[in-house]
Amino acid sequence: MTVRRTDSVDDLVARAREGQARAVGRLISLVEDAQVGPGREQLREVMSRLAPHSGGAQVVGITGAPGVGKSTSTSALVGELRSRGLRVGVLAIDPSSPFSGGALLGDRIRMSEHATDPAVFIRSMAARGHLGGLSWATPQAVRVLDAAGYDVILVETVGVGQSEVEIAGRADSTIVLLAPGMGDGIQAAKAGILEIGDVYVVNKADRDGARQVRRDLRNMLSLAERPEGAWRPSVLMTTATDRTGTDEVVDALAAHFTHLTDSGELTRRRVRRTREEVEAIALTTLRERWGELGTDDVEELAAAVVAGETDPYAAADRLLAESGLKD
Amino acid sequence: MTVRRTDSVDDLVARAREGQARAVGRLISLVEDAQVGPGREQLREVMSRLAPHSGGAQVVGITGAPGVGKSTSTSALVGELRSRGLRVGVLAIDPSSPFSGGALLGDRIRMSEHATDPAVFIRSMAARGHLGGLSWATPQAVRVLDAAGYDVILVETVGVGQSEVEIAGRADSTIVLLAPGMGDGIQAAKAGILEIGDVYVVNKADRDGARQVRRDLRNMLSLAERPEGAWRPSVLMTTATDRTGTDEVVDALAAHFTHLTDSGELTRRRVRRTREEVEAIALTTLRERWGELGTDDVEELAAAVVAGETDPYAAADRLLAESGLKD
Numbered sequence: 001m002t003v004r005r006t007d008s009v010d011d012l013v014a015r016a017r018e019g020q021a022r023a024v025g026r027l028i029s030l031v032e033d034a035q036v037g038p039g040r041e042q043l044r045e046v047m048s049r050l051a052p053h054s055g056g057a058q059v060v061g062i063t064g065a066p067g068v069g070k071s072t073s074t075s076a077l078v079g080e081l082r083s084r085g086l087r088v089g090v091l092a093i094d095p096s097s098p099f100s101g102g103a104l105l106g107d108r109i110r111m112s113e114h115a116t117d118p119a120v121f122i123r124s125m126a127a128r129g130h131l132g133g134l135s136w137a138t139p140q141a142v143r144v145l146d147a148a149g150y151d152v153i154l155v156e157t158v159g160v161g162q163s164e165v166e167i168a169g170r171a172d173s174t175i176v177l178l179a180p181g182m183g184d185g186i187q188a189a190k191a192g193i194l195e196i197g198d199v200y201v202v203n204k205a206d207r208d209g210a211r212q213v214r215r216d217l218r219n220m221l222s223l224a225e226r227p228e229g230a231w232r233p234s235v236l237m238t239t240a241t242d243r244t245g246t247d248e249v250v251d252a253l254a255a256h257f258t259h260l261t262d263s264g265e266l267t268r269r270r271v272r273r274t275r276e277e278v279e280a281i282a283l284t285t286l287r288e289r290w291g292e293l294g295t296d297d298v299e300e301l302a303a304a305v306v307a308g309e310t311d312p313y314a315a316a317d318r319l320l321a322e323s324g325l326k327d
Numbered sequence: 328m329t330v331r332r333t334d335s336v337d338d339l340v341a342r343a344r345e346g347q348a349r350a351v352g353r354l355i356s357l358v359e360d361a362q363v364g365p366g367r368e369q370l371r372e373v374m375s376r377l378a379p380h381s382g383g384a385q386v387v388g389i390t391g392a393p394g395v396g397k398s399t400s401t402s403a404l405v406g407e408l409r410s411r412g413l414r415v416g417v418l419a420i421d422p423s424s425p426f427s428g429g430a431l432l433g434d435r436i437r438m439s440e441h442a443t444d445p446a447v448f449i450r451s452m453a454a455r456g457h458l459g460g461l462s463w464a465t466p467q468a469v470r471v472l473d474a475a476g477y478d479v480i481l482v483e484t485v486g487v488g489q490s491e492v493e494i495a496g497r498a499d500s501t502i503v504l505l506a507p508g509m510g511d512g513i514q515a516a517k518a519g520i521l522e523i524g525d526v527y528v529v530n531k532a533d534r535d536g537a538r539q540v541r542r543d544l545r546n547m548l549s550l551a552e553r554p555e556g557a558w559r560p561s562v563l564m565t566t567a568t569d570r571t572g573t574d575e576v577v578d579a580l581a582a583h584f585t586h587l588t589d590s591g592e593l594t595r596r597r598v599r600r601t602r603e604e605v606e607a608i609a610l611t612t613l614r615e616r617w618g619e620l621g622t623d624d625v626e627e628l629a630a631a632v633v634a635g636e637t638d639p640y641a642a643a644d645r646l647l648a649e650s651g652l653k654d
Contacts, residue, residue, distance in 0.1 A: 047638035054635050139639075267633060274639065275629035279617065281643035282650075283610055290606065302602035306594060308381050311374035312466075312601065316608035323609075 009042060013049045016148040019087075024121055024148050031140040032125070047140070050147035055270075057089070057146040058257045061170060062156045063196075064177030069203040072240040073177055074156050078114050080246045081152050087119040089145035091138060093126075093157040121150065139170060139277050152253075170273055172266060173198045173256045175249070178217065180209030194220055197233050199252045205237035205245060231259050289323050297322060336369060340376045343475040346414075351448055351475050358467040359452070374467070380474035382597075384416070385584050388497060389483045390523075391504030396530040399567040400504055401483050405441050407573045408479055414446040416472035418465060420453075420484040448477065466497060466604050479580075497600055499593060500525045500583045502576070505544065507536030521547055524560050526579045532564035532572060558586050616650050624649060 012030075015023035027046060062077075064070050074090060081088045114120040125138060138155065145153045155171060176197035181204075193200075200221070202213045218235050226232065234252040238245035260266035290298055301315040339357075342350035358370060389404075391397050401417060408415045441447040452465060465482065472480045482498060503524035508531075520527075527548070529541045545562050553559065561579040565572035587593035617625055628642045 044638075044640045047640050051632070051638040052635050055633065267630075270633045271626060271629045274632045275625055278629055278632065278639050278642045278646060279614070279625070281639055282646045283613070285643060285647060286610070286613065287606070298602055298606070299598060302598045302605055303594075305378070305601045305605065306382065306597045308379050311371075311378040312605050312608055313371045313374050315605045316612060319605060319609045320612060 009045045009049055013046070013147070016144065017053065019118065019149065021118060021121055024089075024144060025123070027144045027148075028123060028141045031144060032137045043140075047143065050143055053147035053149075054143055055146065057142075057150055057153050058253070059142055059146070059153045059155065059170070059172045060253060061174040062154055062177065063174065064179075064203075065182060067182060068177045068179040069240050070156055070177055073175075073201065073203055073238065073246075074154055075113065076238070076240040076243045076246040077154060077249065078120055079243060080250045082114070082117065082119065084250065086151040087149060088121070089148070089150035089153040090120070090122045091141055091145070091153065091155045092122070092124045093138065093155065121145065121148075139273075142170075172260060172269060173253055175199045175201055175253075178202050178213055179204045180207045180213050194224060198231060198256050199249060200233055200235045201245075201249055202235070202237045203240050205239050210237060229263065231256060231263075231265075286323060290319070336372045336376055340373070340474070343471065344380065346445065346476065348445060348448055351416075351471060352450070354471045354475075355450060355468045358471060359464045370467075374470065377470055377474035380476075381470055382473065384469075384473040384477055384480050385580070386469055386473070386480045386482065386497070386499045387580060388501040389481055389504065390501065391506075391530075392509060394509060395504045395506040396567050397483055397504055400502075400528065400530055400565065400573075401481055402440065403565070403567040403570045403573040404481060404576065405447055406570060407577045409441070409444065409446065411577065413478040414476060415448070416475075416477035416480040417447070417449045418468055418472070418480065418482045419449070419451045420465065420482065448472065448475075466600075469497075499587060499596060500580055502526045502528055502580075505529050505540055506531040507534045507540050521551060525558060525583050526576060527560055527562045528572075528576055529562070529564045530567050532566050537564060556590065558583060558590075558592075613650060617646065 012023050012027050016027055030046060031043060062070060062074055071092075074092070078088050078090065114122065123141070125141060142153055142155065174196050176193050176199075178193075178200065179202065200217055202210050202217070204210060214235055214237060221233055221235065234255075236245060236248050236252060238249060240246065257266075260269070298319065301310075301319060304310045305312050305315050339350050339354055343354055354373060357373060389397060389401055398419075401419070405415050405417065441449065450468070452468060469480055469482065501523050503520050503526075505520075505527065506529065527544055529537050529544070531537060541562055541564060548560055548562065561582075563572060563575050563579060565576060567573065584593075587596070625646065628637075628646060631637045632639050632642050
């Protein structure tokens with residue numbers, strides 16, 4: 001996507017900050033499309049313009065196995081946050097789709113009650129390569145929403161494999177959704193999920209077994225050793241279809257954010273994840289430089305290793321030297 | 328692991344090349360443990376010493392969903408290869424274990440018929456971080472076995488998510504195992520597996536539905552367009568428990584290797600995967616350098632981004648500049 005002459009990056013950022021959803025959408029598209037190629041310089045300009053306005057939003061990760069009611073819960077959360085006067089951004093990471101954009105039919109339908117609310121911005125993003133995980137464009141899209149002044153940014157992802165852990169690394173607060181009747185899914189998942197949740201929600205509370213899930217979860221969580229003053233994860237119950245219990249989830253999120261701020265943990269978490277983000281960008285830059293070196297150079301090094309003339313470690317040293325890295 | 332004074336790297340390499348399993352095992356342990364920290368220099372020495380002796384082995388990846396009979400098939404293959412006088416190395420990648428070593432009980436039992444054969448080397452390796460995927464130490468362990476003179480190296484991994492694709496990228500030849508009665512697993516997996524197999528094996532051929540699986544597979548494979556002279560994947564049937572059909576699998580592997588060699592594809596495949604390996608090592612080296620920069624420097628950059636004083640792209644540029652990378 002290229003920005004039209006009339007849409008300078010400055011204009012787009014200004015309009016996004018005034019709450020114009022179209023400008024927000026165009027900035028996210030620009031971020032998604034411009035990670036490589038000629039749009040890269042524009043991306044840098046966008047990021048540089050957004051920087052002074054960032055850090056205001058609470059980034060909330062929502063994860064859970066397929067079938068626990070993630071979409072419905074997200075929609076219920078949006079409704080509750082709106083009723084408190086907060087502006088809400090939603091990024092739904094779609095692990096099955098190679099396509100991005102705000103127009104996925106499923107999302108439109110399930111979130112339709114918020115579709116016409118100008119204080120709610122909803123976007124589906126493709127997972128691109130990370131199986132079930134977060135797109136590399138996700139952190140940049142979060143930056144756009146943050147600078148555009150959304151108070152809460154919900155990042156919804158399917159809990160498959162490492163994506164749960166990934167989302168916890170990217171969010172200020174993480175909601176882990178569970179539901180009764182998921183068979184041994186909860187047992188199988190428990191090792192992973194016990195580490196990452198700040199707020200646990202047992203959805204479909206009206207079904208048999210919901211209390212049992214809550215009891216099991218509380219027992220498992222009580223075994224974890226936590227340092228003095230650490231956050232103790234909430235375990236709540238909801239029926240997202242009629243929004244029962246959602247107010248308590250929003251209360252818990254607010255309490256967690258206060259805890260993060262007061263304890264200094266908010267800055268520590270953000271510095272940690274920003275560090276990873278900066279390192280990932282630096283590695284991408286370096287890879288691009290290898291691309292510019294010409295395929296032949298890197299290929300020649302690899303061929304020398306295959307021929308037994310050198311080993312991969314010595315070849316890597318030469319690659320770094322040729323990239324302009326001094327010893 | 329540190330090498331004892333009496334076990335110089337030269338000694339270990341020499342003894343491994345004489346076929347001493349203990350020396351091979353110690354080299355692999357050294358490779359696994361020494362990727363970071365003080366052992367790194369020893370690792371470099373090992374790789375440098377192994378380089379002139381590499382390239383002789385056929386590296387065979389074996390993948391398939393849980394329950395298709397991977398362990399039994401691997402064991403049957405080892406038996407058949409041994410009966411042809413070939414030396415065989417086996418790396419079993421264990422996605423569930425955070426531990427490495429040759430002593431996993433399950434492997435010992437299933438491979439026990441080969442445990443006392445000095446011409447067979449069996450090792451379990453942890454997947455470490457890559458969920459279901461290949462450990463970063465795997466390519467280096469393959470190098471050790473290759474230089475130690477094993478004729479065929481079998482790398483067995485559970486086909487979960489991307490690991491199938493990963494193993495195909497690392498092997499000269501890839502066996503994809505299937506079995507009847509796996510429900511819709513074959514349907515679900517078909518998109519992925521049709522790209523990667525050089526030899527398809529329908530195991531449990533004595534069960535109902537095996538012929539149907541073969542027919543479906545052949546139909547699906549026949550739809551793929553292949554350039555003139557390209558390898559046409561074999562579709563074979565086995566009953567690994569009594570080794571029925573395993574001789575044909577070994578024949579197909581030999582035919583594929585001949586095809587790779589004659590067509591020049593062998594070198595192309597190896598250069599491609601070695602290139603990835605070299606790049607990955609270069610990135611690790613760079614990350615280590617960031618570690619040496621002192622946590623404070625990188626952390627300070629991340630903190631500046633969090634504070635809105637700079638953006639992640641500008642911070643990445645500064646990180647690369649501070650690492651000694653010239654523009």
